Amino acid sequence: MELAFLNPLYEHPGFWASAYVDLSEHDEDMQHRRHLTAQAVSRSLREQGADEPTCHAVYEAVEGLRRSTEPYGVALFARDGEVALQVPLTRRPPDGPVRWGTLPHVTPLLDLAGEDPVSLVAYIDRTGADFELRSALLHETAGGVTGRQWPVHRAKASDWSERHFRLKVENTWEHNAREVAGALAACQAETGADLLILCGEERERRSVHEQLPKQLRERAVETGHGIGSRLLPQEVEEIRAGHVRQRILAEVDRFRAARTPDEERRAAAVEGVPQLIEAAREHRLAELLIRPDAPDTHRQVWIGEDPAQLAARRTELKNLGEQLSWPARADDALVRAAVVTDAPVLSLSPVLEETGDEVAVGGLGALLRWT
Incomplete structure (x- = not known):
């Protein structure tokens, strides 16, 4: 996980308040429950020795989240009576932690806000594709591409003219696969998506996969899910989680190999x-x-x-x-x-x-x- 956004927390020495706030429940008691959370967080900081201005700043920040629509929660980091950073979470935090210490307690962010690859989903058919951007906190359309519309269906007869027609169909498919792959590459460059998810019938998604630039082929996965409909959040999460696991396992292998001493x-x-x-x-x-x-x-x-x-x-x-x-x-x-x-x-x-x-x-x- 790249953590450059945390740099402002390390510009000045001093004690820090760190609080991970659960906002995952959205019901009629939500505002009252979050009011109680604000009181509990500030009380915990006070008991740990935090200064009153910082306790009040954190209380006000959590109170300000009473109507928040964040799906999981936020992490707050405060010092000297001011909230310096607020980070949306991609998973529901466990109870706490609320910490007052010489450094901001950022390690929970690795699991609660990290490794959340933005996925560019392509719903592919023989005439083009529709694109979506998906992550734990994001679900929006991202355009698409329309290729040649005719011919796209094979004939079944065997005479020369219909064999010629089938060849035109094959050419249309390949042309459209190149169009989709090119549009996907452009959309990925614009959005910075970490993962490409190719949905559709096997032939169409495989053809697009093969036409992608090499660096994108390595970060693309295919799935038969989503045919005739959009991927469900749980399906996207499973694909993204598998991608994250493979990436981390590759780094673990690197670490294990590097741990072995060389000849010197x-x-x-x-x-x-x-x-x-x-x-x-x-x-x-x-x-x-x-x-x-x-x-x-x-x-x-x-x-x-x-x-x-x-x-x-x-x-x-x-x-x-x-x-x-x-x-x-x-x-x-x-x-x-x-x-x-x-x-x-x-x-x-x-x-x-x-x-x-x-x-x-x-x-x-x-x-x-x-x-």
Whole structure:
């Protein structure tokens, strides 16, 4: 997950309020329930030692969501009496968490707002295609393309003229497949869609798939669903979830291979808090892998004002010349170090069934920019 949008949270040191608010229930009691949520969130922050202006700012922000139509929820991050960032979620959050700490608690975003590929769905037939954009928070039309309308049906007789007619039909199909593939490529470039879903009869969707540029063929999937109708949200979610799992599994394979030392006994991947801290100090994190709620994620480390200044013990920071230091969760400290150096962060939650908990000691690992 690319987390550049979190950069504003790391521009100033200081304590942060983090709250994940469930907005998934929409009924006649919704407004009253959200009013109670606003009270509970601000009370929890106050009990953890948050300053009153920040508690009030979070209360007002949650109160302002009483009529929100967000389907799942939002994450709020606040400090110094101001909500600095509000992030819509793509999954319903569990109860809490509400945190007051030296860093914003952003790790839950990896599962609650991350890996939500925007899908460009094409409903293909022999004469063209209609396009839709779909994600957990998005469902809108995206145009389409109309190819040649005649001839598109084969004749059954065997004389020369009708064989010639069938050849024209074949040419029409291939022409229309090229038209659809070209329009899909243009729409993908305009929308930045991560995944292409090709719906329709096998021949039509396969022909379009083969006509796509190579870089798009690799991110396209075919499905017989949606023939004669639009894909249901659950069908889109299953396709998108499968795409996400395959992408994460590919990164897990990369991590496992990079973890093996070369002939000079150097590895291109590390795991465990001490080695990750060393790599973060040297700006060597290329991609951070996290298994949320694993043992090392909530291990205490020490941080300085500079995101690269972190250590397992406070005395280490003093030895490095850092005069100010605060305790923090290991996952939040390492995510901060990754974000400010433009390193993506990946949650391993979607592949736990396939990998179990053996990937990355303690639940934290990283691919390195250099050994």
